[in-house]
Amino acid sequence: xxxxxxxxxxxxxxxxHDATLKSLVRSILIYQSIKTTKSKALAVxxxxxxxxxxxxxxxxxxxxxxxxxxxxxKLVSLLFNEIxxxxxxxxxxxxxxxxxxERRGDSAEMVVLELTEIKKPEIKKPKKEHKEHKKESEKSxxxxxxxxETKPRTETAVKEEKHPEHKRPQKKFLGGIKNIFxxxxxxx
Numbered sequence: 001x002x003x004x005x006x007x008x009x010x011x012x013x014x015x016x017h018d019a020t021l022k023s024l025v026r027s028i029l030i031y032q033s034i035k036t037t038k039s040k041a042l043a044v045x046x047x048x049x050x051x052x053x054x055x056x057x058x059x060x061x062x063x064x065x066x067x068x069x070x071x072x073x074k075l076v077s078l079l080f081n082e083i084x085x086x087x088x089x090x091x092x093x094x095x096x097x098x099x100x101x102e103r104r105g106d107s108a109e110m111v112v113l114e115l116t117e118i119k120k121p122e123i124k125k126p127k128k129e130h131k132e133h134k135k136e137s138e139k140s141x142x143x144x145x146x147x148x149e150t151k152p153r154t155e156t157a158v159k160e161e162k163h164p165e166h167k168r169p170q171k172k173f174l175g176g177i178k179n180i181f182x183x184x185x186x187x188x
Contacts, residue, residue, distance in 0.1 A: 008043035033114035041097050041113040052094045055084030
């Protein structure tokens, strides 16, 4: 009898179904937020919550069980080193499903599936140099140019340098055939 065997089938064979769920779990762990259909999100939620619970144990057996699903050592280390400690104080509710609307082609209900505690990437802005620092760097660049000129040239350096007169001019596409087809209305 099939008691308590209900699952989201997605009209797929078992191997295809399992591959879909594993792929969704991998994507969630990498990107922490993905857009998918509602039925896929509801199907992957129990599997992903089991993975986060495994990561809170942090034992070798738990890592092997996680690797059985993820099939990637980097993802397992990401799960156990970053995501597991982030959810250490929670007892459940690791995922959030937010409505997104309907997909244009087939009107499938789309959702955003994301971890409840997302680590935002740190964006490093380049430091602006002050005017004084720029002047100093220009001076140091001039000093470096002088030191390079005093060095004796090797044969390879002479071979790499080519004079501009040896370069061929770039030819126009098909000898400028574009101008033949130019119409009077294009000139407006």
